[in-house]
Amino acid sequence: MKTGSNPRSERKQREYEARREEILSAAEGLFSQNGFFKTSMAEIAEAAQFAMGTLYKFFKNKEDIYISLVESKVEEMLHQLEQAVRRAKSADERIREVIRVKLAFADQNRDFFRIYVSEWSGFEWTVKSAFGDGVWKRYLAQIDLVANLIKDGIKSGEFQNVNPKDTSLALHGMLNSTIYVWILKAGPKESLVDKGEWLGNLFLGGLGTKG
Amino acid sequence: MKTGSNPRSERKQREYEARREEILSAAEGLFSQNGFFKTSMAEIAEAAQFAMGTLYKFFKNKEDIYISLVESKVEEMLHQLEQAVRRAKSADERIREVIRVKLAFADQNRDFFRIYVSEWSGFEWTVKSAFGDGVWKRYLAQIDLVANLIKDGIKSGEFQNVNPKDTSLALHGMLNSTIYVWILKAGPKESLVDKGEWLGNLFLGGLGTKG
């Protein structure tokens, strides 16, 4: 009949979660460095200090580890973007806020972002199976978030009359390429976040001098 | 002593090249659809209508096929970009020309571009081995080409005083994301090349209304 008392099972639960996180964290570094296909379960097990068999008590399979990893982080990033949009008042400022938050998030989550960027353009059709649902949906949610923001800016006259979705996509492309190369070079000197302002200027004001 | 006569060996050479191209072309479709790791030599052989062993007469291994494929196309794209830059006169027009050419190339080489985009952000560290040399170098050459173009534009006063390399990178990111999503959706109605003009406007003039 079960003890039924919460405290005990709660601790179990917590410990289970903690171990799960440890595995994810170990896997994150490996996937980031070597990609999905060149990371073996044996390596993950070793890095997480568990036996291979144990991993399967926490995750259905290798893909499940990968997906859990990406999903939770993408979710987190989406949350942060939503909050950022909320706190800014003008359309212009909202765009700048999005840029800032994304750069900061990348700065804070380098390993993840390396996975993420290659995910958004490539793995989608490589690890496909379960992806359409979780990650891709949240990715589109990000694009939509910014697209709506642009739509509002157009209505208010702050922005030119463009296709909001295409423009949002362009912005994300700009950011991703900037972030990705920054991660690759990884010079400890250059600050990624500092690039936020000129990226905002470029996107909002353009490269040309004549208005 | 050899016949020494050229004509004969020339034909051989041509036929060899032709078969090589056939293999590359077959591989292109498969890699594009399923990615490097989920494409087997058996599949390539079948698609190219050769036996597996024969493939190894033309290429050292699977990776060699992949690399040859990407390298030759990237080279081609680079050439086209160089020409495009040459034929335009103003800095502004040169940027627009680059955008046009890249979009047209993507339009014409959908399969390749799908590989390319995932290559530029992801496979680089996954299929790594021989890449640093060929593909990556040519990719950077593209970035540099545009960076120089921007530098000139700054000198002539046409462009604002930005970091040319970062800005070039941002442009390429914009284009890649636009192209990539277009390929995924693949609606036969929307023209990719038609997006060139507003992408040029956006990049040069910015999203905002106030100069």
Add this chain to the structure above:
DNA sequence: CTAAAATATGAATATCCATTCTACAAGATG
């Protein structure tokens, strides 16, 4: 037409690795 050289073949090999399974340990329970 026939022998030698060059090509093409695809079954056999060897390696790699995700996943499973049986045995062992630690901790809870009465």
Add this chain to the structure above:
DNA sequence: CATCTTGTAGAATGGATATTCATATTTTAG
């Protein structure tokens, strides 16, 4: 303390597939 439950271990299994190699076919040339 004995038993039962839960968690951990890592060797064994099975499947996949890149690459090789002995054989067969085609082409060349005398």
